Amino acid sequence: MPQKKALIIGAGIAGIATAIRLAVKGFEVVVFEANDYAGGKLTSISKDGYRFDAGPSLFTMPQYVDELFTLAGKNPRDYFNYQKLDVVCQYFYEDGTRLTAYADEQKLANEVADKTDEPATALFKFASNSGRIYRITNHVFLERSLHRLKTYLRVDTLKSILRLLQIDALRTMHQANRSFFKDKRMVQYFDRYATYNGSNPYLAPATLNVIPHLEQHYGAWFTEGGMQAITDSLVKLAESMGVNFNYNSPVQEIIVEGRCAKGLRIKDDVIAGDLVISNMDVWFTYQKLLSKYPQLKPLRILQQERSSSALIFYWGISKQFSQLDLHNIFFSADYEAEFKHIWQEKNIGSDPTIYLNISSKYKSDDAPAGHENWFVMINVPHNTGQDWDMLINEARRNIQQKLSRLLGEDIKSLITSESILDPRSIEGKTSSYQGSLYGNSSNTQFAAFLRHSNRSAKIKNLYFCGGSVHPGGGIPLALLSAKIVADWV
CATH class of the missing domain: 3.50.50.60 (FAD/NAD(P)-binding domain)
Incomplete structure (x- = not known):
């Protein structure tokens, strides 16, 4: 044959x-x-002696x-190696709070109890709910087609369907997180996971609270070679x-x-x-x-509706920051206003949440000695014809001012190299319609x-x-x- x-x-x-x-x-x-x-x-760019993971x-x-x-x-180890992160992310809040998201659940719970008004038990309760959503949805809704009859003839599918209400689809992610946590910093912490698939936590279903389980239970990892x-x-x-x-x-x-x-x-x-x-x-x-x-x-x-997009600045920084890790988040003061800008006004607010990735923390040759390679990303609307050149200039200024204030250093003066990726270039390079990162939104x-x-x-x-x-x-x-x-x- x-x-x-x-x-x-x-x-x-x-x-x-x-x-x-x-x-x-x-x-x-x-x-x-x-x-x-x-x-x-999933590629990389190199410029002026710096290497960046592009996406x-x-x-x-x-x-x-x-x-x-x-x-x-x-x-697999003959081709590809990675190491588990002990610290998943560093979180910085406008009120001065800094949270270290440890991979170890008990250490994370202790950190939350020490730095916020939430008891450790609140985190364990949330984690239990997140794990339950994963167990109901994983083998049925994630690993199999929802468009084949034989999927629905399986015993595990029928069991999951009978537990459908437990995936928490009838309230928004933000509503669910407010029921688990009283401290607004922790609500914001878990609302952020909606951005992992380009959605809005004030609209997206609480089913998306499955995402923290993937990160916390299974861990976050660093790949050798980036x-x-x-x-x-x-x-x-x-x-x-x-x-x-x-x-x-x-x-x-x-x-x-x-x-x-x-x-x-x-x-x-x-x-x-x-x-x-x-x-x-x-x-x-x-x-x-x-x-x-x-x-x-x-x-x-x-x-x-399409998912959100991203604006990324790839900055070569002529200094090393000991308080920063591989993954870092600098939260906006008003999260709801930030998402209104993205989803209703289709623009970028003056105080965006900033994600900062520094692979040179683990792969030193990604930056010259004494320097760091900063992948600086904010969530932005998909492209519907906005004046992106104007928005990029405003965002650059606001991001530099925010990071300078929270890190106590003039960031602009440290930038030795810059490249930019925006919704227009995302569409052009990857054929992602309107520059949306995840296809359709889950709002x-x-x-x-x-x-x-x-x-x-x-x-x-x-x-x-x-x-x-x-x-x-x-x-x-x-x-x-x-x-x-x-x-x-």
Whole structure:
């Protein structure tokens, strides 16, 4: 029997993972990537002696990466290594409070009890609820397709459905967090997790309180070589299995005959295949690659609200700060006002919450001696035509003033190098519609469960992976989308 051929559009992390899984199944796999590099958002940039992870900087659930090597009969440690963080993040509040988020649950509870008005028991109660949501949703809603009948015929699915009210979808994340904590600093601490999938805690369902469990229970990790090492190691594995990567090869069209995907048009050549898997944002997949077939578009899904985007400054800093760690958060004084700016006014407030990542804390050669590489990110609205040049200049000034005040140092005078990533360049480099980082937002009760399926309902042999489809954005969920596609195939 001749070997079947799978064509994958995009070498993002989900596209690479899908390629590996299909190669394990015996497919001939060919990947077409528009850029001259793999990884999509999971790449790096180097400038003026500094190296920065360009996109995702928090690594959780490393078992999903390890699983790909194990499936291929390889030892993950021969390709890829990482270490668990003892401190997940440092939190800075405008009132002067500084919280160290320890990986150890008891130490974190003690820290919260010492620095806030919350007892340690409040944290344990919240953690128990977060773990329960995970156990109900994980094997059913995250690791399997919600669009296959056989998913609902499983005993564990039926058990989860019977416990559906326990996933806390009927109130918002903020409402739930206010019921667990009285101290507004801890409410803000846990509200922040809505931003992990580009949503608004004042609108998104409390089901998203599953996210802290992934970080606290399973831990946060640092990859040797930086986040780029995830991409590099998986590409190396895929190539060792015969996967063929074609860079600088933007796909122009998905060839459809009789409502069946038959191949791709690339540089005016037609490449035939038995399967087509799109790792491109689902919006662009339909609007560009399937533009000849408007009747096949899932209009309701394509019209859903997009997730938030990001504005990132990559700063070379000519000093080292002992009070900072790998991950750092500087909270805004008024969190609700910040989200109103993002979601209602579609702009950036004067006091944004700042995420600061410094990989040179663990990988010293990411910055010159005595310097640090600062990845400075704020959440911003997706691109709807705002004056981004004006917004970027205002944000830069406000961020520098905030960090200078809280760190007691003139940050502007320490910046020796700058690069910028904004919603426009995010869309241009990664084909993420409007620069949204996670596809559609989760700002309604069941939006997270209504994402586009991993297989087309209207075009045979067409599949989808990546952050814009089920189960969602971020490295772990993108990797799970690859697992779902391969299982379905």
